[in-house]
Amino acid sequence: MNSTVALTPKPRTSRAPLYTAKLGLGCLLVLILLALSLLTGAFDIFSGEEGREMFAISRVPRTIALVLAGAAMSMSGLVMQLITQNRFVEPSTTGTTEWAGLGLLTVLFFYPSASILFKMSAAVAFAFIGAMIFFLFLRRISLKSSLIVPIVGIMLGAVVSSVSTFFALQTDMLQSLSVWFAGSFTSIYQGQYEILWIVLGVVIAVFILADRLTLAGLGEEFSTNVGVNYRRMVLIATALIAIATGVVTVVVGSLPFLGLIVPNIVSMFRGDDLRSNLPWVCLGGIAVVTLCDILARIIIAPFEMPVSVILGVLGATVFVGLVVKGGANAR
Amino acid sequence: MxxxxxxxxxxxxxxxxxxxxxxxxxxxxxxxxxxxxxxxxxxxxxxxxxxxxxxxxxxxxxxxxxxxxxxxxxxxVSILKQENHFMTKLTVRQLVGFGRFPHSKGRLTAEDEEIISRYIDFLHLAELESRYLDELSGGQRQRAYVAMVLAQExxxxxxxxxxxxxxxxxxxxxxxxxxxxxxxxxxxxxxxxxxxxxxxxxxxxxxxxxxxxxxxxxxxxxxxxxxxxxxxxxxxxxxxxxxxxxxxxxx
Missing domain, CATH: 3.40.50.300 (P-loop containing nucleotide triphosphate hydrolases)
Structure with missing residues (x-):
């Protein structure tokens, strides 16, 4: 081994540059998708006054909702994967979404007339409890196989979901349960979706805390060594995930696998430098959910399918792909 | 002491x-x-x-x-334990960069970058600095961890x-x-x-x-x-x- 330092002409920096031509291109593609989303639908928006009104009441809010929900859910997945050190977790494979649903159902039963803000708070609180329970579970089971983790999560989710179903059956709310659960942007319109802006705060917080979250992902000892409070970071991460999941579940419904597909594809191409990956995860989340939503709108037009159906098919395929690939080079 | x-x-x-x-x-x-x-x-x-x-x-x-x-x-004081397993895909340079966290809080200055380079070179990792940790041999990875705690200065x-x-x-x-x-x-x-x-x-x-x-x-x-x-x-x-x-x- 010789000690001569390679004369690399390129500057040696630790951070991949954030703003690159590629990112610009990605932004452009997402903007085109969003424009398509604005133009897709059963109603002819170019039909004068009525069309313009429809555009403002339904299409614009729907597209904003796609952006916010897509970015927030893909980031929640990313944060959860970092904290648990497992590529297969995200709110829908760990029961967090189901907990948020149970929270919502509880409010619908006890206070049917509750405001959307109250419903949302309950969903967030339940999602937080659910995520904490999952993390506590993880501490108990030894992480011999990375696949055990999502299996435990999915089982936990199934249990919570059966509780919800039983509860709904008993109280004649089965229909509202399935409507809430089938994530769909159909019912997004002016005056109903605005609460979704809250998740913008989550997105910003993840950007600010990027390095600390990565360090927490490297483990308690690594974090402590450089002076980062590990437990506090895990708690903050859980809160961020719970807020994103709770709010999105109340406004849109469940968006299965979104947080799983996007970060994995991004990390396949770019490694795991959280800070420079974040814009990509954001864009990817928006792109995937928008594409799925456009598909959901045209596949059986003039009717619509819940976007969660399309996401489920796509997500399950990628999930199986990851498992097979992970199995091939398991340690 | x-x-x-x-x-x-x-x-x-x-x-x-x-x-x-x-x-x-x-x-x-x-x-x-x-x-x-x-x-x-x-x-x-x-x-x-x-x-x-x-x-x-x-x-x-x-x-x-x-x-x-x-x-x-x-x-x-910095400490490195013997078992370091994580699935996060980091390059050698990104890992060593985290050693600067106590000083820079994540915003690496030109001086930080210089310090990072110094310890990467010190442990003969210059040619490997943009490789991912999971692509390295055990000995190389160990050197990368040591470079990280040294970069903590x-x-x-x-x-x-x-x-x-x-x-x-x-x-x-x-x-x-x-x-x-x-x-x-x-x-x-x-x-x-x-x-x-x-x-x-x-x-x-x-x-x-x-x-x-x-x-x-x-x-x-x-x-x-x-x-x-x-x-x-x-x-x-x-x-x-x-x-x-x-x-x-x-x-």
Whole structure:
């Protein structure tokens, strides 16, 4: 081994540059998708006054909702994967979404007339409890196989979901349960979706805390060594995930696998430098959910399918792909 | 200087550490040696505040580790444990960059980048700096971790069995690097070592532990003694003087 330092002409920096031509291109593609989303639908928006009104009441809010929900859910997945050190977790494979649903159902039963803000708070609180329970579970089971983790999560989710179903059956709310659960942007319109802006705060917080979250992902000892409070970071991460999941579940419904597909594809191409990956995860989340939503709108037009159906098919395929690939080079 | 006063830790009913009173002087390498289960790693982990102490006090450079803020301690002491597994896909340079976190809080300045480059070069990782950690061999990865704790630029560096899983050539290189780091960068390095001959060759001080207690602490030449080593390891050990220094024979 010789000690001569390679004369690399390129500057040696630790951070991949954030703003690159590629990112610009990605932004452009997402903007085109969003424009398509604005133009897709059963109603002819170019039909004068009525069309313009429809555009403002339904299409614009729907597209904003796609952006916010897509970015927030893909980031929640990313944060959860970092904290648990497992590529297969995200709110829908760990029961967090189901907990948020149970929270919502509880409010619908006890206070049917509750405001959307109250419903949302309950969903967030339940999602937080659910995520904490999952993390506590993880501490108990030894992480011999990375696949055990999502299996435990999915089982936990199934249990919570059966509780919800039983509860709904008993109280004649089965229909509202399935409507809430089938994530769909159909019912997004002016005056109903605005609460979704809250998740913008989550997105910003993840950007600010990027390095600390990565360090927490490297483990308690690594974090402590450089002076980062590990437990506090895990708690903050859980809160961020719970807020994103709770709010999105109340406004849109469940968006299965979104947080799983996007970060994995991004990390396949770019490694795991959280800070420079974040814009990509954001864009990817928006792109995937928008594409799925456009598909959901045209596949059986003039009717619509819940976007969660399309996401489920796509997500399950990628999930199986990851498992097979992970199995091939398991340690 | 690291000072331990009446330090106790009760792991379980059978296993306990202490009471330990110890002073580790500044400068050079101090090797913690002793049989398996003597408590070397536990003591090191407590000095690095990764494990709480039940009784007593540990001071590093005059700062009490239980009352000083963790982020302030991160600027005077760094610790590397022996098992480092994570799935996060980081490049060597990104990992070493995290060593600057206590100083930069994530916003790496040009000066930080220079420091990162310095330690990457110091451990001969320049050609590997943009490779992912999971693509490296065990020895290369170990060097990357050591580069990270060195880049933290703390006066005290604690390493738990840095030679674990390294072959002879890598072990010798690693010890040479550590000795150079102690001298060139004026660091105090405390390592847990299994092989007393590495300690004999590279360490300035040796601290021998047995059953959770410190039995001897002193200059390496003093501890490299037939009687002391035989007692500690409960195996006949003979120290012979060679042109390269003292050598313990136990086969």
């Amino acid at each position: 690291i000072t331990l006063k009446d330090v106790n830790k009760n792991y379980s009913s059978e296993v306990s550490i202490g009471p330990v009173d110890l002073e580790i002087p500044r400068g050079g390498i101090t090797a913690l040696v002793g049989p398996n289960g003597a408590g070397k790693s536990t003591l090191l982990t407590m000095m690095g505040r990764l494990l709480g102490i039940d009784q007593g006090a540990i001071e590093i450079a005059g700062m009490d580790i239980t009352t000083t803020k963790s982020k302030d301690l991160a600027k005077i 703390t006066e005290y560096v604690l390493l738990d069995e840095p030679l674990n899983n390294l072959d002879i050539s890598h072990s010798v290189h690693m010890m040479q690097h550590l000795k150079d780091a102690a001298e060139q960068f004026n660091r105090t390095i405390i390592v847990v070592l299994h092989d007393i001959n590495y300690a004999a060759r590279y360490a300035r001080y040796m601290c021998a532990m047995k059953n959770g207690k410190v039995i001897h602490m002193g200059r390496t030449e003093e501890l490299m003694n037939n009687q002391i080593l035989t007692d500690i390891f409960e195996t006949p050990i003979e120290v012979i003087s060679t042109p390269q220094g003292l050598l313990a024979c136990y086969h």
